[in-house]
Amino acid sequence: AGGLRSNLEPNRWIVYIGVEEGKGQASSVAYLNITPNPFRTIVNINFGIGHGAESRALKIYDVSGCIVRSFTLSPMLSALCWNGTDQNGRSVSPGVYFFALKAGDRSEIVKAVYVR
Numbered sequence: 001a002g003g004l005r006s007n008l009e010p011n012r013w014i015v016y017i018g019v020e021e022g023k024g025q026a027s028s029v030a031y032l033n034i035t036p037n038p039f040r041t042i043v044n045i046n047f048g049i050g051h052g053a054e055s056r057a058l059k060i061y062d063v064s065g066c067i068v069r070s071f072t073l074s075p076m077l078s079a080l081c082w083n084g085t086d087q088n089g090r091s092v093s094p095g096v097y098f099f100a101l102k103a104g105d106r107s108e109i110v111k112a113v114y115v116r
Contacts (some may be wrong), residue, residue, distance in 0.1 A: 031046075031047060031048045031108070032045070032046075032047045032099065032101045032108040032109075032110050033045075033046045033047070033110070034099055034110050034112045037112045037113060038112065038113035038114065038115045039084075039112060039113070039114060039115070040114075040115055040116065041083065041084065042081050042082065042083050042084075043081065043082050043084075043112060043114075044079065044081055045058065045079060045080050045081065045082060045099060046078065046079045047078060047079070047101050047108075048078060049073070049075075049101070049103045050103065054104055055102070055103070055104060056072070056073040056074075056075070056101075056102070056103050057070060057071065057072055057073060057101075057102045058070070058071045058073060058080070058099065058100065058101050058102075059071075059099075059100045059102070060082065060097055060098070060099055060100075061097065061098040061100060062092070062093075062095065062096075062097060062098075063095060063096050063097075063098075067087075068086045068087070068092050068097070069082065069085070069086055069087055070087070084114055092114065093114075094114050094115050094116050095113070095114060096111060096112075096113055096114075097111070097112055097113075097114055098110070098111055098112075099111075099112060
């Protein structure tokens with residue numbers, strides 16, 4: 001009998017490491033779509049950015065929060081492909097990556113899995 005009892009639901013406590021997912025607001029970032037997910041060699045990144053955003057960037061983070069690749073986006077660009085390499089052209093390890101689209105002070109983050 002004895003022992004501790006808890007009213008906590010299973011999986012209620014989540015620890016985030018690196019970047020938070022899903023903190024975007026639709027006024028500047030319309031959408032961010034990663035396909036296929038999971039991906040093996042190349043991932044297609046499609047996005048729409050609302051009008052008025054002065055700075056536009058896409059950064060890819062690993063699970064520790066380190067930037068592995070970054071892109072400065074022109075206003076006319078709405079898609080690009082990533083081949084699983086870092087800023088120096090080296091292949092990254094398989095795993096979970098976060099794609100962060102930033103437009104002005106707004107952002108959208110999507111998680112994707114790289115497998116080999």
